[in-house]
Amino acid sequence: MRLRFGRPDLAQYADRFDVPAADSDLSVTFLGVATLLVSDGETSLMTDGFFSRPSLPRVALRALNPDDSRIDTALNRVGVDRLAAVLPVHSHFDHAMDSAVVAERTGAQLVGGTSTANIGRGHGLPESRIDEVAPGDSLTFGDFTLTLVESHHCPPDRYPGTIDTPVGTPARASAYKCGEAWSTFIRHASGRSVLVQGSAGFVPGALAEQSADVVYLGIGQLGVQPEEYMTTFWQETVRAVGARRVVLIHWDDFFRPLDEPMRALPYAGDDLDETMRVLDPLARADGVDLHFPTVWRREDPWA
DSSP states (O other): OOOOOSOOOGGGGGGGOOOOBOOSSOEEEEOSTTOEEEEOSSOEEEEOOOOOOOOHHHHHHSOBOOOHHHHHHHHHHTTOSOOSEEEOSSOSHHHHTTHHHHHHHHTOEEEESHHHHHHHHHHTOOGGGEEEOOTTOEEEETTEEEEEEEEOOOSOOSSOSOOOSOOOSSBOGGGSOOOOEEEEEEEETTSOEEEEEOSSOOOTTTTTTOOOSEEEEEOTTGGGSOHHHHHHHHIIIIIHHTOSEEEEESOBOTTSOTTSOOOBOOTTTOOHHHHHHHHHHHHHHHTOEEEOOOTTOEEOTTO
């Protein structure tokens, strides 16, 4: 791979930020990285709930605290004061650090494996507000059914392992070990379904018996993988579940506050251009629409 400086220019993908705006109650709202608000107007769920987005120097040099102001600002902007569940896709800081705070603020259940549960415990959430699940478990919230299938983090996993004791804050980024990684299926009573693949990792064959209309596909670090890996990732996720639309997530620079314009991760850590070079022809061959979401906007990926 050639050495590149700077970061991909999102302007070249401007026409891909075209997921239809929602004109009904059922919607998905992208809130950076792999944070998604899924709502039908009666019940609302959120993956991750990561809004603090501390700077890279802070992450590298200091212990981290959830940023209450940024969390409250984001929740207020999307009009969320009540959630049924918060579901981190795995337990790294850029996914799960704020999850217990968001659950506490919104009355939600914190849903995940042992590692996520220990983030909740470290924050002081009571056990009654923590749903510790195993692979294959399904939970129902309103008209939504959630199924969590075991997955893997995209290599390299900089903080591997599980969180085996409660994590209080402040804590270094390294305390937020990956823990259990999930392919999260969200199915609605209307018949619509979505897979949230929060990381560009996979377990071979794990999704062979699953289906989803839409995949929110995490592509963080995918662009620095060999092309064979990228192709296999597509086969094991999008193609495996038979999705007809893919919305790309986890491409944004999560060291930048959410109220500033979105930008891609730098080439030093990822290569969005390389990801698109490989995924575009795969999507065309499979007849799959490939999109980027627009932050803060209620969208209808099933339209």
